[in-house]
Amino acid sequence: MIESMRIGIVCYPSVGGSGVMATELGHELAKRGHEVHFITYAIPFRLRLQEKNIFFHEVEIDEYDLFQYPDYALTLAVKISEVAEENDLDILHTHYAIPHATSAYLARKILRKKRPKIITTLHGTDITLVGKNPSYSRIVKFSIEESDGVTAVSKDLKAKTQQHFGIEKEIEVIYNFFIPKPEVMGDKSLRGYFASEEEKLIIHASNFRPVKRALDVLRIYCRIKEKIGAKLLLVGSGEALGEVRKEVADKGIERSVHFLGHSREIDRFVAASDLFLLPSEQESFGLVALESMAYGIPVVASKVGGVPEVVEDGKTGFLAPVGAIDEMAEKALKILSDPILYETMSRNGQQRAGELFSPQRIVGEYEAYYRKILDTP
Template sequence: MRIGITCYPSHGGSGVVATELGKLLAENGHEVHFITYEMPFRLGNFHQNIFYHEVEANQYALFKFPPYDLALASRMAQVAIDHKLDLLHVHYAVPHAVAAVLAKQMVGDHLKVVTTLHGTDITVLGEDPTLKGIIKFGLEKSDMVTAVSDSLIQQTYDMFHVKVPIERIYNFVDERVYYPRDVQSIRRQYVSDEEKILLHISNFRPVKRPKDVVDIFHRVQEKVPSHLLLVGEGPELMNIHQQVIDLGIQDRVHFLGKQNEVAQLISLADLLLLPSEKESFGLVALEAMACGVPTVGSATGGVPELVKQGETGYLANVGDVPAMAESAIDILSHPHLHEKMVSNGLERASKHFSGSAITKQYEALYQRLLQQD
């Protein structure tokens, strides 16, 4: 098949999943065309069967804001015609779904549109009354709609009352990248043999509740000798720096900034902290699971579909810092419990969330859609 993929090329989960899916599809022999304003950061080096098409918005003087959505639709249509695309698979509803629908109207009905919802395009942007109508339009005009968790599907129906079927296809990890690595030499740079490492990776927005991360760790390190690795950047980071200083734990908290390749970093950790207010899936928890790292976090959104309570980690209500801290202490203080959760997580990641299995689900969906004519 000839497949166009549009996503945000940033470090966010939707862009990561879209890029990794495109790479796996290309490995399976499909021709994949990325259509974005910038090269997706996970794309990197040359890949056979993968092509990149940049979108440039017109900077005409009368435009107060460059019309990126129109430029995207036009570029989608151009690439679809020039390369005889079978379908456009767009990740994130705004503005990608609407742009793809417009491109289809320009090219013809033989071009199919698959829209994948990733979370905040529904749970955050869907609450904006200026966007709600256009999001609903994009979903209802798509030929297929998928979402990354059952929770997100239900939220979409509740918020938009769309009548189109939404198919759940979970996020995934490439097991050739995410696996338990031997990182003892690196680990010694942060902790002694008796100390533990806790990890948090996010964009440090308020919805990720990074303050809770530090509060949880503050309680944990009083009972279990440990260090905290913070990976990522975002608007709350300065506040977190100050919080760490106020608590007097700056010698135990390490700010590692934005990292492109996190698989090795994840393998350093004994535990992942994910106390988010909203998580439609929780991709970082899956990446941790595949690397042999249990999760302690919030029972929100799609996370309970991924993290099995008491089996691969512990979940508590959003904001329940004491409960999450006690769960973390429990896991880190009992080696047999930790080993059991590691083993359960590796098995679950391989069985239910492998890249090869999820790619097959998308391929089957594409084939089903193209055979409808």
């Protein structure tokens, strides 16, 4: 039994993967008896404040005429220092390198007495996108190196971080986890709203940034539709969605493609579908692929980033090079047209998700890592 710890979690409260994982990690830690304090500018959308050992501290952002932009990093640092001092925190777990790890570093400098250990979890775009921006590169490197412990959500992200920033500090790989909802498992009740019994239901969910290659999703679907009856669900919102809508209209397939917009919980849509498409240009982990596997839905994805660490090619789905639209369509058709292969991949996916990416396993790894860092002088 690990002794109870007081943990501050600093994350984005939005629907992105880093915020989702930070929130679910906090809930699981609280269930294990740890005191968990969330510090951010809004209540994380999955945070259940009614649960025991969970606390929320709002960072208020004031705007002054002197500042052209809100000074979130500074107000966050002050709030972190206040919460750490008032609640005698042992650990500050920051998700995303900047500004969270940077603000935690400043907060610790403010504190005069007990200074909590800082653990920074790298989720992806803080390294592969923001971190490579010359305007931020040096502060990202500094914030990582000044953290007491650093974790990455995949081996690929660890390697990219070390290579790009020349990081010598040890980085621990701790994967993301996913908790499927028992009441959703095998629930196909939503299928009838979108597809007939003879049709296949294909899904993609993302924030529709260019890196997600949403037009590839549509074009893969169109090739599938040439061979079998199928409908497409697009869950989410983002800048790249406009060009997808335009191409759908140009092709005259408005009745075949369903734009569902932003959804806080996509579980039922995923569980009701037959296949998940993830042709991204970059994925540091691929949380939606894990979610799909957990519900027994095979995945066809790009062989990029951390995705091959999640999706086992040929066993829980298929992987192909980025932009290989014809190959992805061919592999999707192979899965959808072969009931025996489909059932095998579905079963393999659930088994892999349950064994390698369960909360019992991953949260235990975080607990052990916290204790290791706390025991290090």
